[in-house]
Amino acid sequence: MVEMTAVQMATRRAEGVPVPTDKADKLFRVRAVSTEVEARPLEATATAPTKLNPTASKRYYFYLMAPAIIILAFISLYPFFWLIIMSLQDADIGTSEWNDFANYTRLFTDSRYLDGWVLLMKYSAMCLSLQLGIGIFLAVIINNSRFEKFLVTAFLMPMMMAPAVAGLVWLFLYNGTFGWYHWLFQSLGFLGGASILASTSTAMLGIVIVDVWQWTPLITLITLAGLKRVPQDQLEANMVDGASPFRNFISVTLPNLYPVLLIAFLLRFMDNFRFIDSALVLTGGGPANSTKILPIYLFEVSFKFFKLGRGAAIALTLLVVTIILGMILVRVFDRPQVKKG
Amino acid sequence: MASREVVRYESGFTKAFNIFSAVFIGLYLVWTLLPIFIMFMSSFKDLLEAFKIPAVGDWAGVSVFFQFTPTLKHYVSLFVDGNFSQYMLNSLMAAGGSAIVSVIFGSMAAYSLSRIDFRGKSDLFFWIISTRMAPVVAVMVPLYAIFRSLELVGTLPGLILAYSTFNLPFAIWILKGFFDNVPYAIEEAQMVDGATRFQAFRSILPLVAPGIGAFVVLCILFAWNDFLFAAIIGSGGAKTLPVATRELVQPQNIQWGAIMAAGVVTTLPMMLLGLVIRRYLVTGLTMGAVKE
Numbered sequence: 138m139v140e141m142t143a144v145q146m147a148t149r150r151a152e153g154v155p156v157p158t159d160k161a162d163k164l165f166r167v168r169a170v171s172t173e174v175e176a177r178p179l180e181a182t183a184t185a186p187t188k189l190n191p192t193a194s195k196r197y198y199f200y201l202m203a204p205a206i207i208i209l210a211f212i213s214l215y216p217f218f219w220l221i222i223m224s225l226q227d228a229d230i231g232t233s234e235w236n237d238f239a240n241y242t243r244l245f246t247d248s249r250y251l252d253g254w255v256l257l258m259k260y261s262a263m264c265l266s267l268q269l270g271i272g273i274f275l276a277v278i279i280n281n282s283r284f285e286k287f288l289v290t291a292f293l294m295p296m297m298m299a300p301a302v303a304g305l306v307w308l309f310l311y312n313g314t315f316g317w318y319h320w321l322f323q324s325l326g327f328l329g330g331a332s333i334l335a336s337t338s339t340a341m342l343g344i345v346i347v348d349v350w351q352w353t354p355l356i357t358l359i360t361l362a363g364l365k366r367v368p369q370d371q372l373e374a375n376m377v378d379g380a381s382p383f384r385n386f387i388s389v390t391l392p393n394l395y396p397v398l399l400i401a402f403l404l405r406f407m408d409n410f411r412f413i414d415s416a417l418v419l420t421g422g423g424p425a426n427s428t429k430i431l432p433i434y435l436f437e438v439s440f441k442f443f444k445l446g447r448g449a450a451i452a453l454t455l456l457v458v459t460i461i462l463g464m465i466l467v468r469v470f471d472r473p474q475v476k477k478g
Numbered sequence: 479m480a481s482r483e484v485v486r487y488e489s490g491f492t493k494a495f496n497i498f499s500a501v502f503i504g505l506y507l508v509w510t511l512l513p514i515f516i517m518f519m520s521s522f523k524d525l526l527e528a529f530k531i532p533a534v535g536d537w538a539g540v541s542v543f544f545q546f547t548p549t550l551k552h553y554v555s556l557f558v559d560g561n562f563s564q565y566m567l568n569s570l571m572a573a574g575g576s577a578i579v580s581v582i583f584g585s586m587a588a589y590s591l592s593r594i595d596f597r598g599k600s601d602l603f604f605w606i607i608s609t610r611m612a613p614v615v616a617v618m619v620p621l622y623a624i625f626r627s628l629e630l631v632g633t634l635p636g637l638i639l640a641y642s643t644f645n646l647p648f649a650i651w652i653l654k655g656f657f658d659n660v661p662y663a664i665e666e667a668q669m670v671d672g673a674t675r676f677q678a679f680r681s682i683l684p685l686v687a688p689g690i691g692a693f694v695v696l697c698i699l700f701a702w703n704d705f706l707f708a709a710i711i712g713s714g715g716a717k718t719l720p721v722a723t724r725e726l727v728q729p730q731n732i733q734w735g736a737i738m739a740a741g742v743v744t745t746l747p748m749m750l751l752g753l754v755i756r757r758y759l760v761t762g763l764t765m766g767a768v769k770e
Contacts, residue, residue, distance in 0.1 A: 187662055187663075188592060188593070188657075188659075188660070188661060189662060190662050191662070198590035198593055199590070201587065201589060201590040201679075202587045202590040204583045204586065204587075205587035205646060208639075208642055208646060209606065209609060209642075209643075211639075212609075212621065212639060212643045213609040213617070213643060215624065216617065216620035216621045216624060217620070219620035219623060219624060220616075220619060220620040223619070223620060223623060228623070271506075278502065278503065291507055291510060291511060292507075292510055293752055294511060294514055294749060295514070297699070297745065297748040297751075297752040298514070298703070298744075298748070299702070299719070299744055299745070299748075301705035301720040301724055302723055302740075302744050302745060303513075305723060305724065305727070305741060306514075306516070306517045306738070307513065308727075309516075309517075309520070309734055310516065314531075315528070315529035315531050316531075317516060317531065323535075324534050324535045324536075324537070350510070350513065355763055359760060362760050382492065400764055401764075404764060407611050410613045411612070413615065414704075414705040414706060414720075418705075432615045436615050439618070439619050439622075440622075440710055445622075445623060449619050449620065452615065452619045452620075453616070455615075456612055456613065459611070459616075460611075463611065
């Protein structure tokens, strides 16, 4: 934190340079203004040219916006209304008749549906904790290293792969007779004869590993971008005061990383609900429904048995819960940070 | 920036930590690249050789992995016997089409959103981005019903439209950031010189061209890698690479060699593109929330 003497503040105010208030200070963690900036003539710090059109004739801009809004409305608003209507019908391919709320009331007694939620939460929790733990640790240790650029490029590779294709490649690696990872697990004494995907107790771990393999690098990338913005002078000042690197990490780096980590967390959290490609290819919900996370169950109901009405009811609950959870998470994490001394 | 000195510690603990870090990075690198490496190698192996594996715990036996005579037969079976050039074309047209649609309409919308202020702008913005957060399967149920009645299922236009559910909001979200960096004074000057408003808009496009280029590539990446939309909306007439690859898995017979070759065909172009736009990737994948 930049400490400003009263004299400095007064001279700044006199010059018309904004002085950081406590509130702004908390939000932005102002860095020390380098001498170079202070030496600059005042005109250079005058207000930046406006981005907005000052004499906007709004109609023109609304015309420019219209095609995109119309397309989006057609593929998201209109289907959303359809989703609600379908969820109240006994809709199948070609047929549909009203059945009031039967689709919804059935959900309460549908054990696969309820299990789907539990499994989805379990899956998300496992994926997120592993990805965040490994991802942040990796970012911290490769930051400023000589090989940073090379490593980041190498880490990007799994993310360029189609999740469905990645799932197939891992299916090969996990195979119980010729899979190299199966061989590795067995050699290290982790597994019996059965493939990791064949046993109800380990199948979930199997799909988590693939998700972690593919998306941990994203957390690393985001964290790295955040690390570049941690004020070095604070770290150096603490160091001069005798703080250990670990202490420095806890009290300076981590609070500065906080907003970035929030984004990483939310992004992966949403994605675990959104993408099921690799899990679908790897287990398709089996064995014995042990990996039937809710989106997979929804996929099955809608596109395997074509119970579109029931599917719509499930989809709507999934959609609503996703939105609510997303909003709660933003609330919880977006609380103003407590300043550490 | 470059001259900033990074202070390094030299205590016993830090040394141990550094060694641990180096080992961790090394292991992680291997674990990241190994599946891709095995995919590449297996695509050139005869099945008998691809299935060769040492006995459990026989670490020296790993060398069997490298003992094989390269063969192109899996690629031949994809492109000569199979229909993979058609699927590749489908993938390319669906991904390219959705990128073009998204970037044209997306940049127009992003530009206007960047230039004017109106009531409810932030709500509109939130709605736009929320369409991208929704679970794909949940969106697909009604979309499938609508597309079926419009006879868009199994067609490329249907697939392109479906891909717009995630690419268009993404384009608007990211490109707005680019337009925000261009001061309005530039267009103003153009219009003083007699340009129409649309000409003024066109005149600033070169300024954001690098950004637009990178996001065309990202849109292509998302659409190319998609599986669920392609499997449901594209089923039938517009089969894309991931779907075709998945279909090589049959209950009786999994054609592993062909799957690995198809995996390489699907992955390689995207890896090369990814290297080209490396700089924009974080911005893109995080929807611009973190700028490098």
